[in-house]
Amino acid sequence: MNQVMEIDRLNLHYGDFHALKEINLGIPEKTVTAFIGPSGCGKSTFLRTLNRMNDLVPGVQIGGSVKLDGQDIYGADTDVEVLRKRVGMVFQQPNPFPKSIFDNVAYGPRLHGIRDKSRLNDIVERSLRGASLWEEVKDLLGKSALSLSGGQQQRLCIARALAVEPEVLLMDEATSALDPISTLKIEELVRELKKEYTIVMVTHNMHQAARVSDRTVFFLNGELVEAEETEKLFSNPTDARTEDYITGRFG
Amino acid sequence: MNAMRQPSPGGPGDAKPAAAPAQGKPDSAGAKKGGPSAGNPARPKRSRRSRTASEWQGKAYTLICVAILIVTIFSMVFFVASKGLATFFTNGVSVSEFLTGIKWSPDGEPPSFGALPFITGSFATSILAACIAAPLSFCAAVFMTELMPKFGKRFMQPVIELLAGIPSVVYGFVGLSVVVPFLRSIFPGQGLGIAAGAIVLSIMILPTITSIATDSLSNLPRGLKEGSYALGATRWQTISRSILPAVLPSMLTGVVLGIARAFGEALAVQMVIGNSPHIPRSLFESASTLTSVITLSMGNTVKDTVQNNVLWSLALVLLVMTFVFVGIVRLLERRARR
Numbered sequence A: 001m002n003q004v005m006e007i008d009r010l011n012l013h014y015g016d017f018h019a020l021k022e023i024n025l026g027i028p029e030k031t032v033t034a035f036i037g038p039s040g041c042g043k044s045t046f047l048r049t050l051n052r053m054n055d056l057v058p059g060v061q062i063g064g065s066v067k068l069d070g071q072d073i074y075g076a077d078t079d080v081e082v083l084r085k086r087v088g089m090v091f092q093q094p095n096p097f098p099k100s101i102f103d104n105v106a107y108g109p110r111l112h113g114i115r116d117k118s119r120l121n122d123i124v125e126r127s128l129r130g131a132s133l134w135e136e137v138k139d140l141l142g143k144s145a146l147s148l149s150g151g152q153q154q155r156l157c158i159a160r161a162l163a164v165e166p167e168v169l170l171m172d173e174a175t176s177a178l179d180p181i182s183t184l185k186i187e188e189l190v191r192e193l194k195k196e197y198t199i200v201m202v203t204h205n206m207h208q209a210a211r212v213s214d215r216t217v218f219f220l221n222g223e224l225v226e227a228e229e230t231e232k233l234f235s236n237p238t239d240a241r242t243e244d245y246i247t248g249r250f251g
Numbered sequence B: 001m002n003a004m005r006q007p008s009p010g011g012p013g014d015a016k017p018a019a020a021p022a023q024g025k026p027d028s029a030g031a032k033k034g035g036p037s038a039g040n041p042a043r044p045k046r047s048r049r050s051r052t053a054s055e056w057q058g059k060a061y062t063l064i065c066v067a068i069l070i071v072t073i074f075s076m077v078f079f080v081a082s083k084g085l086a087t088f089f090t091n092g093v094s095v096s097e098f099l100t101g102i103k104w105s106p107d108g109e110p111p112s113f114g115a116l117p118f119i120t121g122s123f124a125t126s127i128l129a130a131c132i133a134a135p136l137s138f139c140a141a142v143f144m145t146e147l148m149p150k151f152g153k154r155f156m157q158p159v160i161e162l163l164a165g166i167p168s169v170v171y172g173f174v175g176l177s178v179v180v181p182f183l184r185s186i187f188p189g190q191g192l193g194i195a196a197g198a199i200v201l202s203i204m205i206l207p208t209i210t211s212i213a214t215d216s217l218s219n220l221p222r223g224l225k226e227g228s229y230a231l232g233a234t235r236w237q238t239i240s241r242s243i244l245p246a247v248l249p250s251m252l253t254g255v256v257l258g259i260a261r262a263f264g265e266a267l268a269v270q271m272v273i274g275n276s277p278h279i280p281r282s283l284f285e286s287a288s289t290l291t292s293v294i295t296l297s298m299g300n301t302v303k304d305t306v307q308n309n310v311l312w313s314l315a316l317v318l319l320v321m322t323f324v325f326v327g328i329v330r331l332l333e334r335r336a337r338r
Ligand SMILES: Nc1ncnc2c1ncn2[C@@H]1O[C@H](COP(=O)(O)OP(=O)(O)OP(=O)(O)O)[C@@H](O)[C@H]1O
Pocket: A014, A017, A019, A037, A038, A039, A040, A041, A042, A043, A044, A045, A046, A057
């Protein structure tokens, strides 16, 4: 399968702390890749290297290469803003802007120069439909996004990310702040979205990884231990540490 | 009002060591007091009674303090109001002449008491000052929290707080010897006037607005910025499209507080505004404000004359405007919380 992103010998240091060690990984197109591993093993850190959100952290040093469609995103000629448009992100805590629902979704397209009202309307509707939120909010587009429930806010954040038509969507424990029903809705949504997008998600819930992902990657102490087809990893892991983790013997 | 007090004791770094010993004292004092009565197991009844007694003492003490405060405030308002209203009821000056008249000659024949030049002067200087100070404050606050937080916390913040501590006579003096000559060299006229007053005032209210803006910037949810960057926004786009709108409500509170402070400032303004009792035709012509005319004239009037009472009327206008400003701030805060 075609690899959208290729990570080669990636190392990351927070000051003196070696947070990611020699990571090699390919992320195939139009699949769901799940990252699992105990808290503090570097899942979020790794995810954030994929759209250079770590650039915002002072004192970060990154070595190795991350390629998107064959181009090194840490190369000198990379436009970070364009990169982040192509690799979108949804955060653990829903973080809608304190603006109307419409303005939240239109924020990204407006950044990238779309002013035309009818085009914006189309984009907003399409993105909200894509995040299966349209039916719930189509009559309240002018209302503040903060008046939505947590689950709705998170789907709004997904819609906001979809509005800039990313190729890859990164989700960092996007359901951990949500109730089971909202979680199921978002899982369903992820299965739907992978028809068009490549999705990388961090999750603490191994059942979730098993339910929605095609490939699962297990991290431990900043190292990538195992990257496998999800079914294979959960039924027949190669590495003993993976087995210990998924059978609940530690972590 | 809260917001104005919060930032005063230096940065958050300064506040902690200062607060710790201050808190320790009342604690240990309280323990000593409670010791003999509470620590006696033989007579529990008595100890309970003395505890309620000390409870009562405490309550009474605070009640007395509160009563003194309330009485002071109300009697001041009453005093200013009765004196100020005497102009209209005892001396028979018409309210509309006072509020809309443009001729001020209390010692003239016949005397006239049009306070409109002062009212417009006060509004013009303080609003203009806020217009100058608000963008500066916002930029300073963004600089201190977003662009160079280390330098901002360690150097800029103390400097800006220092501005708040400089006596107004110093501001006036500097204004008179720097701002006024500067304006005189560029614009026609003496340099004294509303423009000079507004510039001096804008520096004086800079700390108020800046500290409120800094507070609200550093209290923004972390996700707000990240959400914007993750959509491909540049730093400037993030500041202008998501940070600025998010802090605008509290910025507005700061601006109104700044206007209120500028409105009440007397000395510095009086030194640079020129003090002629007319509505000026330009910003660079001599003018007056409510406060400047009160400070200038109060020594030259005799108690209970109309000339004296009308100054109280000006003070009453100031007082009412202060209430209005406080009301606006309250309203803004309530709206921001929703
Ligand atoms: N900004 C930072 N500065 C210094 N160290 C950091 C920073 N962010 C993360 N770390 C460290 O890097 C390691 C990996 O953190 P990371 O957030 O990637 O873990 P995680 O796997 O996402 O954990 P969790 O499951 O709890 O979210 C941790 O040990 C953490 O302490």
